[in-house]
Amino acid sequence: MxxxxxxxxxxxxxxxxxxxxxxxxxxxxYRRTQKGxxxxxxxxxxxxxxxxxxxxxEWTYDxxxxxxxxxxxxxxxxxxxxxxxxxxxxxxxxxxxxxxxxETMVNTNKE
Numbered sequence: 677m678x679x680x681x682x683x684x685x686x687x688x689x690x691x692x693x694x695x696x697x698x699x700x701x702x703x704x705x706y707r708r709t710q711k712g713x714x715x716x717x718x719x720x721x722x723x724x725x726x727x728x729x730x731x732x733x734e735w736t737y738d739x740x741x742x743x744x745x746x747x748x749x750x751x752x753x754x755x756x757x758x759x760x761x762x763x764x765x766x767x768x769x770x771x772x773x774x775x776x777x778x779e780t781m782v783n784t785n786k787e
Contacts (some may be wrong), residue, residue, distance in 0.1 A: 678736040681743040682726040693718075696745045699703040717747060 683689035685731060695741050697703050707712030717732045724731040738744040 679731065680726050680731060680733060681737055681742075682721065682731075683778045692743055696748045698754075699750050700745070700747075701749045701751050702747065704751050717745065 678740060681692075692704055697708075697715065700715065702715040703718065706712050717734045720730060720732045721735055734745050734747045736746060
């Protein structure tokens with residue numbers, strides 16, 4: 677089991693949150709609307725002691741010994757994936773429409 681990370685003071689905690697939580701997709705909706713619970717990982721780090729079994733394992737150290745959140749997904753990365761998927765869907769729909777148009781034209785010309 678990887679070693680869990682807990683900031684040693686408020687400044688270190690704010691630095692960690694600036695690097696991860698404030699840029700993470702899981703916290704984005706809550707930051708914009710102030711509705712819901714936000715990131716459950718972040719909430720648990722505020723509620724539980726690091727030795728508590730409920731303290732999240734996602735706050736740990738990377739291979740270089742730096743604090744990290746293993747569930748971090750930047751808003752930019754997620755938005756890029758959403759955009760790519762949307763574009764792919766649009767392209768597929770356009771291909772289907774072109775195919776249907778061609779089939780219609782072929783059938784119309786046969787008549």
